[in-house]
Amino acid sequence: xxxxxxxxxxxxxxxxxxxxxxxxxxxxxxxxxxxxxxxxxxxxxxxxxxxxxxxxxxxxxxxxxxxxxxxxxxxxxxxxxxxxxxxxxxxxxxxxxxxxxxxxxxxxxxxxxxxxxxx
Amino acid sequence: xxxxxxxxxxxxxxxxxxxxxxxxxxxxxxxxxxxxxxxxxxxxxxxxxxxxxxxxxxxxxxxxxxxxxxxxxxxxxxxxxxxxxxxxxxxxxxxxxxxxxxxxxxxxx
Numbered sequence: 001x002x003x004x005x006x007x008x009x010x011x012x013x014x015x016x017x018x019x020x021x022x023x024x025x026x027x028x029x030x031x032x033x034x035x036x037x038x039x040x041x042x043x044x045x046x047x048x049x050x051x052x053x054x055x056x057x058x059x060x061x062x063x064x065x066x067x068x069x070x071x072x073x074x075x076x077x078x079x080x081x082x083x084x085x086x087x088x089x090x091x092x093x094x095x096x097x098x099x100x101x102x103x104x105x106x107x108x109x110x111x112x113x114x115x116x117x118x119x
Numbered sequence: 120x121x122x123x124x125x126x127x128x129x130x131x132x133x134x135x136x137x138x139x140x141x142x143x144x145x146x147x148x149x150x151x152x153x154x155x156x157x158x159x160x161x162x163x164x165x166x167x168x169x170x171x172x173x174x175x176x177x178x179x180x181x182x183x184x185x186x187x188x189x190x191x192x193x194x195x196x197x198x199x200x201x202x203x204x205x206x207x208x209x210x211x212x213x214x215x216x217x218x219x220x221x222x223x224x225x226x227x228x
Contacts, residue, residue: 035217044122045165045208045219061216095164103171104153104212109164 002026004096004110011116017084020113022096029077030054033099035106036070036081040092050099051079086117123148123209123220130226136197139223141209142190149190153212156185156194159222160205168207169194201227 007021022034036048049060051070058070069082079096093112100107124142131137141148141156148154154172157165167176169185172192182197192211196203204227209220 037219044221045210047210047217047219059215097165104155104210104217105167105170105176106155106157106165106210107167107170107176109166112164 002098002108004098004108006094006096006110006113009114009116011118012086013119014086014088014117016086017082018086018115019080019082020094020096020115022079022081022110024077024079024098027098029072029074034070034072034079035097035099036068036094037097037106038092038094039112040089042089043092046092048081048094053077053079083115086115088117091115091117123211123218125207125209125220125223127221128224128226130228131199132228133199133201135199136195137199137225139194139196139207139209139225141192141194141211141220143192143211143213143218144190147190147211147213147218148187148192148209151212152187154185154187154192155210156183156192157208157210158203158205159208165208196225199227203227 003025005023012018030053033050035050053072067085072079095112096110097106098108156169158168159165172187173185184195207223
């Protein structure tokens, strides 16, 4: 069965970086784009961007363009999202999700990774 | 880009029907048939309930239906059940990115 299993919770200091992983299984990893979405108390659900596991192509939301890096490791069927320059309002649950097709059909989601930014 | 607008809360009794609206603009909801709806229970990841405005994924009850008129999309849940109590979010494609609604808390009375 399709599964997206994310890395565990992280606590980071303001200005630091955090990297969240998303291990995919149960399907052809290269066949589906992986999106990253976060959910925080201030901004609710926010789309951050996507990575194409097949080509490595990326597309970032303008808000995160300068601070986010999305990569993938096809040998490990894992996608990564790194966010730098952390601020307190980056405290949120970060989700990876698979897009089936090209019309925003986010059909499987990871369990979420809580990132807490605190000094 | 602003988030899509949803009512903060709706409620209904078991067996009744409710509708949740999702209002955007001609640049997102009104311009594309890429509206999806997600159900989220506390502490859980979102679950896809409707995609491409009105399509249900396999396994989702036919009590859930979606529609769109102009810049507003709607999710209707008929025959409300206790297990439907959750948060519901809409999403839409816009200009090479995606928007989400602020979420609606559904309470089953």
